[in-house]
Amino acid sequence: MFSLSQRFQTLGNQAITYGLFISVFIAITSWFQLQSQDADLVPSTIESIKPSLSFRTSRYYGSVNGKPKENAKITFDLETDLTPLFTWNTKQVFAYLTAEYDGKNTHNEVVFWDKIITSKDEAHLKVNGAKSKYNIWDAQDKLSGKELEFKLKWNIQPYVGPLIYGETIGSKDVLVQSAAADDDNK
Helix, strand or coil: CCCHHHHHHHHHHHHHHHHHHHHHHHHHHHHHHHHHCCHHHCEEEEEEEEEEEEEECCHHHCCECCECEEEEEEEEEEEEECHHHCCCCEEEEEEEEEEEEECCCCEEEEEEEEEEECCHHHCEEEEEEEECCCCECCCCCCCCCCEEEEEEEEEEEECCCCCEEEEEEEEEEEECCCHHHHHHHC
């Protein structure tokens, strides 16, 4: 009637099909749970952003032909509660502080700071006087004189299902000025 290999193939196909249906069910129910908890309406407070500009000549900081390039770092205060993002299907949440600004014919978004949150216990972020992890430089122009809009964004990495992206409610606009401009204002 049927050979042993055909029976194993049928059993394997059924197991894969059932596993696929279970995975889709898990992804859909966890997404609905996030929607019912209003996870996309998480408020955040981003305050006391102080940008500092420096000039670097290293090729790692955007310098071309030995000419120094303007690099920006910030210090900031941040408070938010990301516990609504954690469901039974959440493995970890990746939170990151971005700045958006308009460049020469482009709209740019850069990341100054990030954090991986692995449990609900770590999900209440209260950061005071933190320094940015990354130096930022604009590939086309300089950053001084530009208006940066800071936002806290997040990415939910589930055990099963697609990645879910979002951002908290609340942003902060900051005008970046060079040290020479600060001296002129005094």
